[in-house]
Amino acid sequence: MFVQTNEHLNMKSDQVISPRVFFSSGHLNGEDVVYESKRLSELAGLFADRAAAEEMDGNLPVYEVYSWVPVPQGTEGGLFFGLTNLHPGLVGSEYFMTKGHFHAIENRGEYYWCIQGEGILLLMDKQRETRAERMFPGTLHYIPGYTAHRVVNTGSRTLRFGACWPSDAGYNYDPIAADGFSVRVRKVGKVPVLG
Amino acid sequence: MFVQTNEHLNMKSDQVISPRVFFSSGHLNGEDVVYESKRLSELAGLFADRAAAEEMDGNLPVYEVYSWVPVPQGTEGGLFFGLTNLHPGLVGSEYFMTKGHFHAIENRGEYYWCIQGEGILLLMDKQRETRAERMFPGTLHYIPGYTAHRVVNTGSRTLRFGACWPSDAGYNYDPIAADGFSVRVRKVGKVPVLG
Numbered sequence: 001m002f003v004q005t006n007e008h009l010n011m012k013s014d015q016v017i018s019p020r021v022f023f024s025s026g027h028l029n030g031e032d033v034v035y036e037s038k039r040l041s042e043l044a045g046l047f048a049d050r051a052a053a054e055e056m057d058g059n060l061p062v063y064e065v066y067s068w069v070p071v072p073q074g075t076e077g078g079l080f081f082g083l084t085n086l087h088p089g090l091v092g093s094e095y096f097m098t099k100g101h102f103h104a105i106e107n108r109g110e111y112y113w114c115i116q117g118e119g120i121l122l123l124m125d126k127q128r129e130t131r132a133e134r135m136f137p138g139t140l141h142y143i144p145g146y147t148a149h150r151v152v153n154t155g156s157r158t159l160r161f162g163a164c165w166p167s168d169a170g171y172n173y174d175p176i177a178a179d180g181f182s183v184r185v186r187k188v189g190k191v192p193v194l195g
Numbered sequence: 196m197f198v199q200t201n202e203h204l205n206m207k208s209d210q211v212i213s214p215r216v217f218f219s220s221g222h223l224n225g226e227d228v229v230y231e232s233k234r235l236s237e238l239a240g241l242f243a244d245r246a247a248a249e250e251m252d253g254n255l256p257v258y259e260v261y262s263w264v265p266v267p268q269g270t271e272g273g274l275f276f277g278l279t280n281l282h283p284g285l286v287g288s289e290y291f292m293t294k295g296h297f298h299a300i301e302n303r304g305e306y307y308w309c310i311q312g313e314g315i316l317l318l319m320d321k322q323r324e325t326r327a328e329r330m331f332p333g334t335l336h337y338i339p340g341y342t343a344h345r346v347v348n349t350g351s352r353t354l355r356f357g358a359c360w361p362s363d364a365g366y367n368y369d370p371i372a373a374d375g376f377s378v379r380v381r382k383v384g385k386v387p388v389l390g
Contacts, residue, residue, distance in 0.1 A: 070337040079360075135214070139216075140216040
């Protein structure tokens, strides 16, 4: 039995506990939360203009992910919950983006929802057909199974999005590491252009 | 290929489409969204004080659920996304609450996160041991497998919460319909008390 007086709610029961994790617009906060920062030096190979990447500070954070992992990786039937902050920036003319991946168990889906900023979600099937969905605050995106997913920040602010995915989905980064996505998103003049 | 000019982002690509579903604080909006309203007449049996329930207007909405169902119910590896508005109210001294359920595939988990209002999430295992977590804006709750879940609105505003769960989880309402939860939440004086 958990004992805690809940003064905030003026609640007197000894059976009511605080939640373990809090969700703000920018981060998850709690004891089971895992934080991961992805810096440009780890991601330079994603971008077409390697020379431009190498001239930049490799310590520059490109994105940060907070994940709540309440069950072990690989648990069937469980779920993970994430919050990603993808910073604005360019490598040459190409916008900052996430690595992108398929799931290791290929039929596993995922949700993304945009909290702040603007961007593009790239969705690529196994035949490398790619489609794209605009992200802005309030957009909700279903990523079906068998579909690689990458987020591109096309705005001037940090793009923040939530995510929920099965705890046995796993990650398959290899096809993306080898061949990338079939579409890149570049700034041409003032606008993002896919090609 | 999808053709749409994205004037909002000044985006010229013909490959970028609008998302299908939008998430606001109060509802999901989109073509694949299912809306369900639960009225008091359907829920009267949940409450201890049946006589009090029968004196009230059966058409009173207790809660409304918006769900995005992008894949068929029962799809392995897929996910559903929901938004629930649980209104404030009492039946006798007992707060308005959701029906509550186990999942039909029992090991399936779920996330809830509170957007507005205040309440209590009841989590009951198969041995009818119940624990409770406070809900208020920003709280994030992991509902493990084998665990019935019910939300109680202990505040004066509509309690809004998001949810994400596996599309093959299904619902098992029977144990709750037969025996309820082992804990009820009542207003005693001005505060919620579990018992």
